[in-house]
Amino acid sequence: MLSERVELGANSYSIEFSSDPYSAISTFLQTYLGKKVLLIMDDHVESIYGAKLLLSLRSAGHAPLSFVFPSGENNKTIDQVMNLLDVALTGHWNRDDIFLVIGGGVVGDMGAFAASLCLRGVPLIHVPTTLLAQVDSSIGGKTGVNHAKGKNLIGTFYQPKQVIISPHFLKTLDEREIRTGLSEIIKYAMIDSPVLLSQLSEWLLAHPIQYYADYPDSFWESVIGQCVRIKARVVSADEKESGRRMILNYGHTFGHAIETATHYTRYTHGEAIAVGMNLAALIARGLGLCDDTLIQTQQSLLQLSGLPIQSDGVMLNTLLDIVKNDKKVKNGRLTLVLPEYIGKVRIVPDVDEDNIRKILQEVMP
Ligand code: GLY
Numbered sequence: 001m002l003s004e005r006v007e008l009g010a011n012s013y014s015i016e017f018s019s020d021p022y023s024a025i026s027t028f029l030q031t032y033l034g035k036k037v038l039l040i041m042d043d044h045v046e047s048i049y050g051a052k053l054l055l056s057l058r059s060a061g062h063a064p065l066s067f068v069f070p071s072g073e074n075n076k077t078i079d080q081v082m083n084l085l086d087v088a089l090t091g092h093w094n095r096d097d098i099f100l101v102i103g104g105g106v107v108g109d110m111g112a113f114a115a116s117l118c119l120r121g122v123p124l125i126h127v128p129t130t131l132l133a134q135v136d137s138s139i140g141g142k143t144g145v146n147h148a149k150g151k152n153l154i155g156t157f158y159q160p161k162q163v164i165i166s167p168h169f170l171k172t173l174d175e176r177e178i179r180t181g182l183s184e185i186i187k188y189a190m191i192d193s194p195v196l197l198s199q200l201s202e203w204l205l206a207h208p209i210q211y212y213a214d215y216p217d218s219f220w221e222s223v224i225g226q227c228v229r230i231k232a233r234v235v236s237a238d239e240k241e242s243g244r245r246m247i248l249n250y251g252h253t254f255g256h257a258i259e260t261a262t263h264y265t266r267y268t269h270g271e272a273i274a275v276g277m278n279l280a281a282l283i284a285r286g287l288g289l290c291d292d293t294l295i296q297t298q299q300s301l302l303q304l305s306g307l308p309i310q311s312d313g314v315m316l317n318t319l320l321d322i323v324k325n326d327k328k329v330k331n332g333r334l335t336l337v338l339p340e341y342i343g344k345v346r347i348v349p350d351v352d353e354d355n356i357r358k359i360l361q362e363v364m365p
Pocket of ligand 1: 136249
């Protein structure tokens with residue numbers, strides 16, 4: 001099975017692929033025997049995997065506590081973090097007791113944020129169960145919760161001790177969850193890998209997305225592995241996003257704004273990012289950075305993946321107002337990640353808001 005490493009000196013860690021995540025978790029936790037383990041999950045993951053996980057941890061000699069909260073982006077709140085910390089601190093947590101976070105992006109971001117705060121930082125292991133969390137959010141140490149002013153506006157950088165990825169968990173995802181993960185995979189192809197883009201396009205043409213349940217583990221290991229490799233390399237070079245890591249935000253500035261404008265209910269993260277990538281490409285073309293072929297190639301792949309390329313009912317003015325409040329906006333000037341060609345994006349500082357408005361007016365009300 002594959003293994004990748006994020007190289008961050010004393011904070012380095014490995015990302016292990018395993019067809020049997022239960023034994024991979026037990027193997028990693030051998031060094032934590034005698035330490036307390038807090039299993040953090042939402043009620044959806046708990047209903048499918050909770051009993052088996054608890055049994056497996058108990059058989060491996062642990063006596064885990066668990067924190068279960070209602071699933072959904074609207075529960076990624078500071079209040080839930082406080083509830084989680086109550087469980088740990090009431091359980092007399094020590095600094096070498098470990099948080100085991102299992103689930104999608106919401107659970108991962110929130111559980112990791114809590115780990116970074118508890119006693120100024122306790123060890124953390126990520127077991128991502130959604131495609132999106134496996135290719136992106138579980139790697140790289142971004143943690144956080146949402147605020148009424150925007151998504152992930154409260155958070156920290158905090159690296160896990162290990163990430164365990166298994167295609168086993170993909171089997172219980174619905175098609176919309178698979179599509180939302182594909183959106184981040186397309187992001188990786190657009191920013192770094194024409195090879196991944198061709199592989200994905202050819203695969204989806206031959207194996208339409210409705211038949212995702214029949215996709216073999218070897219397909220998932222290959223595409224997830226390529227994304228993880230790209231992410232590990234980018235994060236190893238720029239942990240705190242002072243430069244190059246910004247390329248991972250391709251499609252995210254407008255994507256986050258769409259999520260905020262629709263109150264995190266109408267679009268999944270991946271769907272919003274799909275629209276965001278299309279808007280970023282249209283802006284790039286308007287600024288003369290890329291050609292029509294890139295727009296069409298990206299739109300075709302997004303549509304083959306069953307993803308939207310435009311958002312219904314979100315007005316351009318609303319979108320731009322939210323974008324201006326994005327944490328990545330410096331001194332009121334927009335810095336955007338824009339594509340030049342497939343596999344190459346550029347960080348463009350000082351993009352003029354009026355210019356964006358003129359370009360997007362043609363596709364948005
Ligand atoms: N999801 C973008 C990043 O981790 O930097």
